[in-house]
Amino acid sequence: MTNSKASQHTTAAPGFKIVCEICDGLGIVFDCAEDAPATTQIRCRHCGASRGTLGELRDLSASGQHDLFEI
Numbered sequence: 289m290t291n292s293k294a295s296q297h298t299t300a301a302p303g304f305k306i307v308c309e310i311c312d313g314l315g316i317v318f319d320c321a322e323d324a325p326a327t328t329q330i331r332c333r334h335c336g337a338s339r340g341t342l343g344e345l346r347d348l349s350a351s352g353q354h355d356l357f358e359i
Contacts, residue, residue, distance in 0.1 A: 304340035304348045308332040318342070 307314060315333030326343025 304330070304344035306339075306348075308335060308337055308339060310337040311335040 311332060311334050313332050313334035316339055317331045317333050317336075318328075320328050320342070324342055326341060326346065328342040330339050330342060330345055331337065332339055
């Protein structure tokens with residue numbers, strides 16, 4: 289991880305992490321029922337680190353944000 293990437297990760301806003309702060313992976317694991325509680329942890333598919341909660345993921349989905357990645 290480069291220094292600029294490291295500084296981006298440390299200043300990340302609270303909430304669901306689209307990109308894993310540990311391995312920079314994008315895949316997630318959600319192995320729960322459809323009606324799972326909002327506090328259910330969502331984990332990185334690659335390294336298993338917590339990426340946030342189901343509630344945070346639902347909030348992100350409902351937010352309508354389309355500019356989540358810098359180009």
